[in-house]
Amino acid sequence: MTISAKHLRHFERRLRRLRAALVHRSMQHDREAYEISQSREDQRDDLAACASLEAFALGIVGRDLHALNEIDDALDRIETGEYGMCLLCGHDINRSRLEALAHAQHCISCANWLADQPRTNDRAG
Numbered sequence: 001m002t003i004s005a006k007h008l009r010h011f012e013r014r015l016r017r018l019r020a021a022l023v024h025r026s027m028q029h030d031r032e033a034y035e036i037s038q039s040r041e042d043q044r045d046d047l048a049a050c051a052s053l054e055a056f057a058l059g060i061v062g063r064d065l066h067a068l069n070e071i072d073d074a075l076d077r078i079e080t081g082e083y084g085m086c087l088l089c090g091h092d093i094n095r096s097r098l099e100a101l102a103h104a105q106h107c108i109s110c111a112n113w114l115a116d117q118p119r120t121n122d123r124a125g
């Protein structure tokens with residue numbers, strides 16, 4: 001572990017800000033999905049369009065929830081002193097990679113390897 005306490009605090013603040021923004025955005029999308037499902041009752045002619053809009057809004061919530069889980073995991077790893085270590089190979093994750101993706105779980109070579117594997121297209125970091 002080569003991340004200093006100062007940098008850990010920096011990443012922890014960043015993760016908490018990111019988390020707050022995601023929660024806020026998820027709540028907005030939940031409301032949008034709710035409003036779309038309500039308006040569906042009034043506009044039965046436009047059912048198909050409403051259904052796809054609803055799926056769109058819920059899809060964004062699903063991705064945000066996934067990111068939220070990864071952020072919570074990263075905050076846990078700060079607590080346990082494992083933050084910044086690749087979950088796959090155990091090597092340090094490059095600092096600039098963490099700056100770009102504070103909740104990154106894998107070093108760049110493992111992330112690239114995972115991206116090349118079939119059926120792992122939801123592994124973003």
Ligand SMILES: [Zn+2]
Pocket residue numbers: 086087088089090091106107108109110111
């Ligand atoms: Zn790795």
